[in-house]
Amino acid sequence: MAQIEHYKNKSLSPKWILGGLMIGIIIIASSILFLLYPFASKEKITYFNDKNPILFEGTQQGNALLDGNTIFLPLSFMQQHIDKTIIFDEKSKSIIITTADKVIQMPTDSLTFFVNQKPVQLQISPIILKEGQLFVAIDPLLAYYPIQFKILEETGAVWIQKDGDRYTKGTIIEEEVHPENLRLRTEPSLKAPYTAEMSNREAVMIEGEKADFYLVRKENGISGYINKKYVEKNNEISISISHQSNTVAVPKINGPVQLTWEAVYTKNPDHTQIPDMLGVNVVSPTWFSLSGNDGSIKNLASLDYSKWAQSKGYQVWGLFSNSFDPIMTHEALKDFETRQTIIRQLLHFSQMYQLQGINFDIENVYPEDGPLVTQLMREATPYLHEAGLVVSMDITFYAGDNNNWSSFYERNKLAGIVDYLIIMAYDEHPGSSPVAGSVSSLPWVETNLQNLLKEVPKEKLILGVPLYTRLWKEQLKEDGTTEVSSQSMSMAKMKEWLSEKGLQPIYDEESGQNYTEYYADDEKATYKVWIEDELSLNKRATLAANYQLAGVASWSRFFGDQSAWTAINMDPNKAVTQK
Numbered sequence: 001m002a003q004i005e006h007y008k009n010k011s012l013s014p015k016w017i018l019g020g021l022m023i024g025i026i027i028i029a030s031s032i033l034f035l036l037y038p039f040a041s042k043e044k045i046t047y048f049n050d051k052n053p054i055l056f057e058g059t060q061q062g063n064a065l066l067d068g069n070t071i072f073l074p075l076s077f078m079q080q081h082i083d084k085t086i087i088f089d090e091k092s093k094s095i096i097i098t099t100a101d102k103v104i105q106m107p108t109d110s111l112t113f114f115v116n117q118k119p120v121q122l123q124i125s126p127i128i129l130k131e132g133q134l135f136v137a138i139d140p141l142l143a144y145y146p147i148q149f150k151i152l153e154e155t156g157a158v159w160i161q162k163d164g165d166r167y168t169k170g171t172i173i174e175e176e177v178h179p180e181n182l183r184l185r186t187e188p189s190l191k192a193p194y195t196a197e198m199s200n201r202e203a204v205m206i207e208g209e210k211a212d213f214y215l216v217r218k219e220n221g222i223s224g225y226i227n228k229k230y231v232e233k234n235n236e237i238s239i240s241i242s243h244q245s246n247t248v249a250v251p252k253i254n255g256p257v258q259l260t261w262e263a264v265y266t267k268n269p270d271h272t273q274i275p276d277m278l279g280v281n282v283v284s285p286t287w288f289s290l291s292g293n294d295g296s297i298k299n300l301a302s303l304d305y306s307k308w309a310q311s312k313g314y315q316v317w318g319l320f321s322n323s324f325d326p327i328m329t330h331e332a333l334k335d336f337e338t339r340q341t342i343i344r345q346l347l348h349f350s351q352m353y354q355l356q357g358i359n360f361d362i363e364n365v366y367p368e369d370g371p372l373v374t375q376l377m378r379e380a381t382p383y384l385h386e387a388g389l390v391v392s393m394d395i396t397f398y399a400g401d402n403n404n405w406s407s408f409y410e411r412n413k414l415a416g417i418v419d420y421l422i423i424m425a426y427d428e429h430p431g432s433s434p435v436a437g438s439v440s441s442l443p444w445v446e447t448n449l450q451n452l453l454k455e456v457p458k459e460k461l462i463l464g465v466p467l468y469t470r471l472w473k474e475q476l477k478e479d480g481t482t483e484v485s486s487q488s489m490s491m492a493k494m495k496e497w498l499s500e501k502g503l504q505p506i507y508d509e510e511s512g513q514n515y516t517e518y519y520a521d522d523e524k525a526t527y528k529v530w531i532e533d534e535l536s537l538n539k540r541a542t543l544a545a546n547y548q549l550a551g552v553a554s555w556s557r558f559f560g561d562q563s564a565w566t567a568i569n570m571d572p573n574k575a576v577t578q579k
Contacts, residue, residue, distance in 0.1 A: 040180035043193040047222040048155055055152070055159040055221050056081055058207055064158045065128060065135045071149065071158055072128050072135035082145055085378060088134060089336035095127060095136055096336055098378040099144055101248060101385065105336065106136065113140065116382065146243035157221035165239040168206040170216060172198045173232045184224025188213035196222045198230075206233060248385040250419065251315060251356045256544075256570040257420065257462050257551030259284055261319065263558055268302040275562060276312065279569035283309050283557070284359045288320040288349060293331035295341035301353045310354070317357030317390060320346060324364040326404060333372040336379075343380045350389055357390030359422070363405060370408035377417045392420040394464070397448040412455040421456055422553045425449070426466040431486050436472035438530035440465070442512030442539055449547065462551045463544040465568060467559035469494045469532045475525040490559040494531060505531055512539055537567035545570055
């Protein structure tokens with residue numbers, strides 16, 4: 001018979017059960033603690049990349065070149081962060097810098113650069129080309145920009161400071177603390193990698209803060225986040241860089257500018273036959289025009305006319321146009337040397353004909369060439385101001401993209417360069433318009449003026465007004481269609497036509513002008529006209545006064561009569577409270 005053995009299980013002691021539970025709890029708690037507790041990261045990362053890092057506004061912005069004792073900055077850095085108007089001229093291989101009173105040309109591979117065409121000698125070329133990238137020496141730039149630089153020890157970083165920069169000095173204040181807590185972190189967290197270690201009483205610059213952390217920078221340029229409790233704030237530092245720009249006084253106008261253009265196409269008018277123009281203080285004859293791709297200028301100026309004008313108390317602002325030729329304009333303005341050719345001629349003419357200003361009338365330009373027009377004005381204005389000349393430029397209202405007559409103007413930039421912008425507030429309906437309409441209805445002018453004043457300061461804007469009227473003819477053709485044509489008429493000719501037809505104009509609320517129409521039965525044609533007269537011109541002058549503009553300009557003297565000068569005279573009393 002088999003032997004049967006019986007075993008009896010022993011029960012565990014309560015102490016063992018309790019101990020096992022405690023061990024389990026400890027393991028779980030340890031796991032949670034390990035996962036959640038912010039153990040400091042021990043990962044260190046490199047703060048600066050490559051040699052001679054550029055430190056600007058708290059971050060690395062590329063790298064400088066060090067040639068001997070000379071620091072060179074990338075042209076791209078200067079263009080992006082210091083002056084967006086710096087350009088590189090391909091033909092002359094020069095960097096071109098413009099300020100309010102200077103034009104600086106820095107050729108490559110040359111120990112000479114030019115300030116307003118005057119040579120300045122250097123010991124080293126200010127321009128270096130390395131691996132396809134242009135670098136410019138920082139030392140000559142300090143004369144033209146409110147910046148300064150330091151080369152920081154240990155890292156060799158080039159710290160670029162600009163006028164007005166602010167930061168707060170600080171000091172590390174904790175001695176007995178785990179070293180990990182005094183490491184500068186890439187983010188405001190101990191879990192983030194660190195860039196450098198700090199020591200007690202070390203000086204720092206406080207540049208920002210997030211939650212319980214300061215963003216601080218060591219004296220070698222390396223920065224990172226550290227808990228606020230380890231930093232003592234000290235005094236605030238403001239960078240102040242003295243930077244002087246020589247301003248040149250230009251002839252002043254007593255009161256608002258009241259200009260009229262003198263249209264000169266082949267020869268100058270007999271000035272002895274020009275009656276006095278009440279209120280006019282500037283005449284602008286269309287004397288100069290671009291005539292070649294090389295920047296040559298056609299000259300129709302008259303010293304006799306200039307002397308006559310000044311004897312009447314008028315300033316003379318000679319007008320220069322681009323001949324409204326987009327191809328020739330592109331060729332003449334694309335290179336620094338041809339732009340300088342234009343400027344030199346204008347300076348020469350201003351002396352020959354005793355001018356007080358130059359008026360630029362640049363129209364019909366490819367939209368993509370707008371920056372070339374702006375650059376011409378940047379380069380021309382310092383020279384013209386140095387010669388004591390007022391600089392003005394004619395512009396149009398914005399009329400949509402890809403428009404040769406409108407979209408190329410960089411209006412806000414031009415306003416920061418020239419003394420005056422003259423808005424040619426006319427040709428709402430040009431002569432080629434397929435429908436008859438006003439040359440410049442008052443609501444159209446005011447709406448566009450309001451938009452323009454968002455870009456151009458009122459004190460720099462002159463309102464251009466038309467002295468001509470278009471007589472529209474709508475003729476019914478045999479095929480039943482209507483042919484629309486027009487002719488421009490002076491104020492005197494329009495009055496003659498109205499008298500001849502026995503017409504009495506009526507006020508047109510929609511245009512803000514006097515209006516009339518006439519049906520010619522023998523021609524099967526209707527004539528329509530929105531009239532430029534004392535009423536409309538007075539409204540335009542009042543509009544300029546209400547918006548506190550710098551003045552008015554009229555196109556052109558030939559179209560006006562004696563009533564025009566009284567109507568557009570910008571008497572301060574013209575301003576009214578209601579616009």
